[in-house]
Amino acid sequence: MMTAVRLPFILQQTVPFIALFVGMTVLIALNRRRELVIARAAGISVWQFMTPFVIGAFLVGLATMLALNPIAAWGQRQAETIEADLRGDPSYRNTLSIPWLRQSNGKDDIIIGAKAVLDNGTTLMNVVFIHFDSQGNITLRQDAQSAKLEDGYWLLNNVVERSPGEIPAHKSTTQVRTNLKQDFVSERLAQPETIAFYDLSNRIAIAKSFGISTKALETQFHSLLSQPFLLVAMTLIAATVSLKFSRFNQSRSVILGGILSGFVLYVVTVLVKAFGSSGVVPPFVATWIPVIVALAFGATILLHQEDG
16 A cells, blocks of 8 residues: 555656656667658758657656646655554564654753654654753653644653653653644654645745754755756757667667666766755755756757767
8 A cells, every 4th residue: 555655756756767768769769760860861950850859858847746746745645644554563663764853841851753743743653752851861751652732732642651760650641731833843844755846835935934944845846846857858868879879870888878877867866955955055056956967968969969
């Protein structure tokens, strides 16, 4: 079930490779039938017969951004719900990072960690509350099956409380006062992949109003916004390899080089995107520079092949 709901997200991640392989397959097929040779003999330039491919790639990128992404974000949210149920099973091993929150009410500080986040961050599963006094000493640890953020307090269910030097106490429910607001927690714990493109701008504005870092959200927004241009870059890479194969009868290693070039471009975009999400690189630079460089690289090679 989890795999099924994540299929749209997986498809979204593979769209650049689909554009690369489809472009290479179609152009090589046209070359083998000498249709592109005839087109060039008729005076049609490489830019003219590449225009439909570029427009098609751009439209597919728009569809990915506007239609596929909201479905993928919904699937990711459903997958998180399923994961939360699995994490209630002792046989399930958690390999993901645990989200942490910190709250202070003047008397003590509380650090909150959870293995799963649901309902936009207002419900935590397999949660731990660690209480500190003003000197930084641990005064209480609460382990709960779940915690739901209500108006002014956390409602913990199936709780085990441990204090230094005391026997652990079991409680069915308990409340922990908090000054955290639901909107703040939702923005603090939200995963960018679970937010649809249409909602990202609003979520970024809300996060900024709370003083929360928006690097990850901004990187996700610009990554989706650059998707059509990334597919165009993949198409240009496919064209450079396929056209050279037709003209100079290059070996299959040239096609493999095109595949590797597309793979390297994808890896670089993912790597730099991670830098943007962590704040090492500005989000705009992290998402747009690799795409712009790839576009310029592909266009330069096509110009060289066209004009010599």
